[in-house]
Amino acid sequence: xxxxxxxxxxxxxxxxxxxxxxxxxxxxxxxxxxxxxxxxxxxxxxxxxxxxxxxxxxxxxxxxxxxxxxxxxxxxxxxxxxxxxxxxxxxxxxxxxxxxxxxxxxxxxxxxxxxxxxxxxxxxxxxxxxxxxxxxxxxxxxxxxxxxxxxxxxxxxxxxxxxxxxxxxxxxxxxxxxxxxxxxxxxxxxxxxxxxxxxxxxxxxxxxxxxxxxxxxxxxxxxxxxxxxxxxxxxxxxxxxxxxxxxxxxxxxxxxxxxxxxxxxxxxxxxxxxxxxxxxxxxxxxxxxxxxxxxxxxxxxxxxxxxxxxxxxxxxxxxxxxxxxxxxxxxxxxxxxxxxxxxxxxxxxxxxxxxxxxxxxxxxxxxxxxxxxxxxxxxxxxxxxxxxxxxxxxxxxxxxxxxxxxxxxxxxxxxxxxxxxxxxxxxxxxxxxxxxxxxxxxxxxxxxxxxxxxxxxxxxxxxxxxxxxxxxxxxxxxxxxxxxxxxxxxxxxxxxxxxxxxxxxxxxxxxxxxxxxxxxxxxxxxxxxxxxxxxxxxxxxxxxxxxxxxxxxxxxxxxxxxxxxxxxxxxxxxxxxxxxxxxxxxxxxxxxxxxxxxxxxxxxxxxxxxxxxxxxxxxxxxxxxxxxxxxxxxxxxxxxxxxxxxxxxxxxxxxxxxxxxxxxxxxxxxxxxxxxxxxxxxxxxxxxxxxxxxxxxxxxxxx
Amino acid sequence: xxxxxxxxxxxxxxxxxxxxxxxxxxxxxxxxxxxxxxxxxxxxxxxxxxxxxxxxxxxxxxxxxxxxxxxxxxxxxxxxxxxxxxxxxxxxxxxxxxxxxxxxxxxxxxxxxxxxxxxxxxxxxxxxxxxxxxxxxxxxxxxxxxxxxxxxxxxxxxxxxxxxxxxxxxxxxxxxxxxxxxxxxxxxxxxxxxxxxxxxxxxxxxxxxxxxx
Numbered sequence: 080x081x082x083x084x085x086x087x088x089x090x091x092x093x094x095x096x097x098x099x100x101x102x103x104x105x106x107x108x109x110x111x112x113x114x115x116x117x118x119x120x121x122x123x124x125x126x127x128x129x130x131x132x133x134x135x136x137x138x139x140x141x142x143x144x145x146x147x148x149x150x151x152x153x154x155x156x157x158x159x160x161x162x163x164x165x166x167x168x169x170x171x172x173x174x175x176x177x178x179x180x181x182x183x184x185x186x187x188x189x190x191x192x193x194x195x196x197x198x199x200x201x202x203x204x205x206x207x208x209x210x211x212x213x214x215x216x217x218x219x220x221x222x223x224x225x226x227x228x229x230x231x232x233x234x235x236x237x238x239x240x241x242x243x244x245x246x247x248x249x250x251x252x253x254x255x256x257x258x259x260x261x262x263x264x265x266x267x268x269x270x271x272x273x274x275x276x277x278x279x280x281x282x283x284x285x286x287x288x289x290x291x292x293x294x295x296x297x298x299x300x301x302x303x304x305x306x307x308x309x310x311x312x313x314x315x316x317x318x319x320x321x322x323x324x325x326x327x328x329x330x331x332x333x334x335x336x337x338x339x340x341x342x343x344x345x346x347x348x349x350x351x352x353x354x355x356x357x358x359x360x361x362x363x364x365x366x367x368x369x370x371x372x373x374x375x376x377x378x379x380x381x382x383x384x385x386x387x388x389x390x391x392x393x394x395x396x397x398x399x400x401x402x403x404x405x406x407x408x409x410x411x412x413x414x415x416x417x418x419x420x421x422x423x424x425x426x427x428x429x430x431x432x433x434x435x436x437x438x439x440x441x442x443x444x445x446x447x448x449x450x451x452x453x454x455x456x457x458x459x460x461x462x463x464x465x466x467x468x469x470x471x472x473x474x475x476x477x478x479x480x481x482x483x484x485x486x487x488x489x490x491x492x493x494x495x496x497x498x499x500x501x502x503x504x505x506x507x508x509x510x511x512x513x514x515x516x517x518x519x520x521x522x523x524x525x526x527x528x529x530x531x532x533x534x535x536x537x538x539x540x541x542x543x544x545x546x547x548x549x550x551x552x553x554x555x556x557x558x559x560x561x562x563x564x565x566x567x568x569x570x571x572x573x574x575x576x577x578x579x580x581x582x583x584x585x586x587x588x589x590x591x592x593x594x595x596x597x598x599x600x601x602x603x604x605x606x607x608x609x610x611x612x613x614x615x616x617x618x619x620x621x622x623x624x625x626x627x628x629x630x631x632x633x634x635x636x637x638x639x640x641x642x643x644x645x646x647x648x649x650x651x652x653x654x655x656x657x658x659x660x661x662x663x664x665x666x667x668x669x670x671x672x673x674x675x676x677x678x679x680x681x682x683x684x685x686x687x688x689x690x691x692x693x694x695x696x697x698x699x700x701x702x703x704x705x706x707x708x709x710x711x712x713x714x715x716x717x718x719x720x721x722x723x724x725x726x727x728x729x730x731x732x733x734x735x736x737x738x739x740x741x742x743x744x745x746x747x748x749x750x751x752x753x754x755x756x757x758x759x760x761x762x763x764x765x766x767x768x769x770x771x772x773x774x775x776x777x778x779x780x781x782x
Numbered sequence: 783x784x785x786x787x788x789x790x791x792x793x794x795x796x797x798x799x800x801x802x803x804x805x806x807x808x809x810x811x812x813x814x815x816x817x818x819x820x821x822x823x824x825x826x827x828x829x830x831x832x833x834x835x836x837x838x839x840x841x842x843x844x845x846x847x848x849x850x851x852x853x854x855x856x857x858x859x860x861x862x863x864x865x866x867x868x869x870x871x872x873x874x875x876x877x878x879x880x881x882x883x884x885x886x887x888x889x890x891x892x893x894x895x896x897x898x899x900x901x902x903x904x905x906x907x908x909x910x911x912x913x914x915x916x917x918x919x920x921x922x923x924x925x926x927x928x929x930x931x932x933x934x935x936x937x938x939x940x941x942x943x944x945x946x947x948x949x950x951x952x953x954x955x956x957x958x959x960x961x962x963x964x965x966x967x968x969x970x971x972x973x974x975x976x977x978x979x980x981x982x983x984x985x986x987x988x989x990x991x992x993x994x995x
Contacts, residue, residue: 254875
């Protein structure tokens with residue numbers, strides 16, 4: 080089934096955050112810091128204030144008070160620490176930090192006036208580089224070290240690999256720059272149209288900041304132009320728009336420029352990791368040690384799940400992990416597609432490939448020899464696990480059998496050919512979610528929940544689930560999301576929307592069906608006319624049911640994960656070091672597939688992200704200034720049409736009968752887990768060069 | 783029918799004094815402008831004079847409708863469409879011509895609307911994503927729009943208007959004769975969701991179908 084919002088998206092009718100052209104709209108342009116650390120000595124806004132059309136300029140000196148900024152950190156926030164406070168004081172905590180908001184009646188006038196604001200700083204020495212600061216690393220409050228069996232047991236194994244792997248900063252760069260439009264209806268009621276993966280979280284954050292009740296804050300985000308984790312908390316553009324609107328008493332729109340998206344609205348933090356793996360000569364794993372360093376800001380601890388794949392992917396009796404965070408003078412990183420798992424699995428799955436070579440063993444055979452029958456982290460049975468089928472069907476489709484193992488042994492003309500593979504694992508679970516189903520007088524069904532659709536197809540999938548339960552034509556079902564006034568749902572992240580909200584939609588429709596059955600004295604109704612007639616007979620304008628769904632005891636007794644096997648063919652030019660990925664096969668166990676079309680698209684997206692991570696993406700900071708140098712879409716390289724090969728997606732499509740009533744496990748991230756390692760492994764197979772520092776750029780292969 | 787921009791509460795500029803008339807560029811202005819205007823500026827009537835210079839009359843056809851507008855020369859075509867004419871289907875992704883989200887057609891050719899000033903298009907015909915389908919919620923879609931839906935050529939949908947306008951350009955330029963050629967000639971349009979292969983399939987299908995684009 081094609082997307083139900085397809086027509087809106089191909090006609091320009093879908094309304095994203097910056098598309099709300101409210102009457103009397105005022106344009107807000109942010110002025111941002113040009114130093115990474117220090118204090119504002121003076122801000123001169125005189126010239127800007129005199130510029131035509133300027134209504135107000137907000138700085139820390141005149142910003143409306145934000146009561147929530149005075150509160151002591153509760154430790155209850157999703158990121159530990161003191162959130163960044165916009166226009167709060169003269170302190171500069173990171174480069175590109177908002178220091179002023181210029182408000183004018185047109186965008187051009189606001190933009191010009193912003194260029195007239197001058198700021199003098201008292202600069203302090205900054206630290207933005209991870210490696211020179213590793214000694215400052217500490218265990219994050221919310222990520223514990225892990226040990227099973229003996230620590231560092233790999234060192235005792237007859238065959239072992241011990242290497243360091245690094246991943247750079249990756250910046251989400253959704254195509255839609257972050258934007259917010261805010262309007263205060265009166266002193267206590269604010270409406271925000273923003274770009275968020277979680278309208279309820281945005282609402283709660285704004286309530287807390289301004290000390291408002293739930294009914295006073297309304298957040299709308301019906302369409303989101305990509306997010307990938309970068310819109311899962313309230314950022315400066317929302318706060319600036321809200322403060323600006325308060326100050327001028329008119330709606331204010333703040334849209335970040337592309338360069339402002341760098342170091343203001345999150346990013347995937349750099350990592351430096353050490354993996355040690357040891358095995359007996361038959362390939363049985365003896366021990367794994369995974370030590371990781373990440374970076375965070377000076378004011379919050381953003382912890383990732385970077386060592387999680389190592390804990391559960393393979394049966395291994397001895398395993399220990401550590402994770403340390405280094406605070407730097409950067410903005411706080413945030414969740415980025417496969418947050419932690421993507422970086423961690425690059426290290427683990429590269430090391431597994433190195434081990435396979437050290438053992439003289441086929442990489443798939445090595446993984447099968449260490450297949451985990453239960454989750455080794457807690458000994459719980461899997462809710463479902465089709466990883467073996469992923470290996471088998473992926474290898475067949477890819478024709479893995481053609482691979483000659485020796486590095487550099489396969490060629491096509493001038494090009495060195497390499498075949499590589501990897502495995503991936505990602506958490507599968509659900510959060511409490513509520514949905515409302517309303518049978519309307521015209522016999523159609525309206526289903527609502529405050530979830531988001533940042534691109535996976537939630538509008539469509541929820542419509543399908545509801546239509547299926549109610550035996551209705553999907554054309555007669557409408558699903559609404561992206562409004563904080565709707566029944567609560569978790570944010571759209573962590574690959575758990577279908578399992579959480581999908582289950583709520585399923586459950587609420589079952590209840591509605593039951594109600595209909597009762598009203599109809601046990602006679603099943605399957606036609607729209609039948610529903611119309613029933614409501615008419617009963618004198619009901621509509622029939623509505625609201626229901627919350629959540630996980631049960633299975634959460635404590637079972638381990639839910641999605642799995643994948645990635646297969647990549649690369650061609651590497653022996654002289655220029657150019658890497659062309661020419662073929663990809665992704666085989667995935669994501670439980671039941673609700674919509675084959677959108678599910679495949681999710682995997683295509685993960686693969687494209689994996690290609691970017693493996694070969695080109697790197698947020699580059701000039702540490703002399705603590706400032707990004709490649710802060711646009713030409714210099715921050717990400718995959719374009721010409722970079723993307725044929726991608727075969729194999730969905731095993733076996734329902735998970737334990738995790739949730741609809742059998743799904745989640746699909747948004749699993750396709751990216753381990754993917755960069757599959758590329759690196761293919762490059763090694765082609766060239767004999769093991770690149771352990773992403774991205775794999777030609778200079779590293781020429782060296 | 784003549785279309786003008788939607789009424790917008792635009793109360794600024796009344797008190798503002800336009801620097802270029804008062805200050806350094808006065809001489810330039812003198813040489814270029816009617817003396818009455820300069821006199822007006824000297825008599826502190828420069829707000830009106832500024833308005834005279836800031837606003838340029840522009841006649842454009844957008845999606846088949848004639849518009850007579852008064853715009854500042856510094857307004858990009860993209861911002862004109864989005865912020866003044868409420869044609870928000872065209873998207874701003876990067877503002878530097880690096881992503882293709884703002885692609886529109888000018889006299890039938892694909893153009894990055896963020897990299898061109900509106901006033902440069904006097905008398906020209908602009909087509910945006912809103913101008914492709916027949917009017918109305920059920921109006922017939924352009925074949926490329928239909929193919930994008932059929933092949934799931936998008937996820938979040940933000941780059942989609944630019945992709946579709948560019949795809950039509952690619953087909954018109956006869957650069958859609960193979961998947962590789964499509965990839966090459968569509969590479970100026972970035973899709974962060976990674977719908978590339980589906981878009982290639984959609985364009986190839988329209989090419990194969992031979993529909994007029």
